[in-house]
Amino acid sequence: MVRKNLTVAMVKKFIPARKSKSRKGENGIVLVVGGSYIYHGAPILSSLAALKCGTDLVYTSVPKVNVTPTRAVSPNLIVIPLVDQKLTLGAVKKLIGALPRNLHSATIGMGLAIQEKNSLLHFVKSLVDRDVRLSLDASALIPDVLPLLANKNVVVTPHAGEFKRLFGVAPSNAKNERINLVESKAKEFGITVLLKGAIDIVSNGTTTYFNEKKTPAMTVGGTGDVLSGLVAGLLSNNRNLLESVAAATFINGLAGKSAQKRLGLHMTSMDLLDEIPSVMKPFDRIV
Secondary structure, three states, rough: OOEEEEOOOHHHHHOOOEOOOOOOOOEEEEEEEEOOOOHHHHHHHHHHHHOOOOOOOEEEEEEEEHHHHHHHHHHOOEEEOOOOOOEOOOHHHHHHOOOOOOOOEEEEOOEEEEOOHHHHHHHHHHHHHOOOOEEOOOOHHHHHHHHHOOOOOOEEEEOOHHHHHHHOOOOOHHHHHHHHHHHHHHHHHHOOOEEEEEEEEEOOEEEEEEOOOOOHHHOOHHHHHHHHHHHHHHEEHHHHHHHHHHHHHHHHHHHHHHHHHHHHHHHHHHHHHHHHHOOOOOHHOOO
């Protein structure tokens, strides 16, 4: 088992250079699916994070109750309404028909209200079958989804509570025990796991990266949604799942440090978004 602390030099290798003559869509097309009557902000944060990290196009699919406020937040978002208030099988089938054919990556679950688990399972299987690189978060993290994910381009991004719901065991507070548990579950289910916390742990069962952030201001709501957007955005440009996820957690941590330095313990996740372009500049390359 290979274990490494993430560094700037390492992450530079994980973020591909952009071709100087590239055209719209060639630098990533992302789908974000989330939101509910209560949690309207989560998919917005994810979508804007994906755009801020350099993705060309982001499609944001939210329940119809969320469509107007989502569109009002930013003209940069391409909003696809779900036909129902929650994720139903009918809504999933209509959404699949509305998606661009050349979709590169997707993130599902942030703030998402799910009517029935079969609707989520059908959606995940459809995307995986289309070779869409996939990130699952929040309400998409249910045990029933695990059999669909083995040896596919999929990452799950739980915090400790979601980890317990997904895998049936709670992570220890001890660093080495947490790392061992993440590694074992990643290997057992043939997926990449990102366990979020004061130390983010990313593993595919053979290689593990960790990133100690030391940013208590990041306990504010929405920082995980920003991270999910970064994961999807970076995945859209790099098929190597482990590299993309590791880079996303590192960038998220840098943005958090920058925001905390500027605002102390009074940052919001929108402040975190504002820091992404500046902390990513050292990783920009054009060829």
